[in-house]
Amino acid sequence: MVAAGLFLVAHLLLLFIVIPYVVNLISLIGIITILLGATLAFASKNIKSGLAYSTMSELGYIMLALCVGSYRAALFHLITHAYLKALLFLGFRSIIHSMEAIVGYA
Numbered sequence: 001m002v003a004a005g006l007f008l009v010a011h012l013l014l015l016f017i018v019i020p021y022v023v024n025l026i027s028l029i030g031i032i033t034i035l036l037g038a039t040l041a042f043a044s045k046n047i048k049s050g051l052a053y054s055t056m057s058e059l060g061y062i063m064l065a066l067c068v069g070s071y072r073a074a075l076f077h078l079i080t081h082a083y084l085k086a087l088l089f090l091g092f093r094s095i096i097h098s099m100e101a102i103v104g105y106a
Contacts, residue, residue: 003078006059009066010075016067027067033060047092055085 009016009026016022037057044050058081065074096103 002055002059003082006062006066006074006078009063010071013066013071017069023067027064030060030063030067033057033063036060047096048089051085051088051092055081058085 016026034057037053037055037060041050041053041057044053058077062074062078062081065077
């Protein structure tokens with residue numbers, strides 16, 4: 001569900017290229033998403049929310065790559081990003097579970 005907007009933009013990219021203002025607007029939204037996600041991930045004190053905010057930042061990179069015209073690289077990044085983040089979430093859950101007594105998550 002997270003990547004539904006990316007797939008929509010990828011499928012409608014030929015329509016968006018005809019209207020350059022739309023591509024510029026989507027690029028601007030991608031840049032704002034990159035900066036906001038990276039800032040929030042850096043300021044986060046929780047490991048899971050930091051990973052979630054970094055995912056938000058990566059999706060901004062993918063959106064920007066789509067609007068620049070790097071269609072194949074954006075979809076390749078999306079697929080590899082999905083596998084990497086799934087493994088990271090599983091690994092971090094193991095770390096959180098093992099440090100539950102120290103950190104105090106219930």
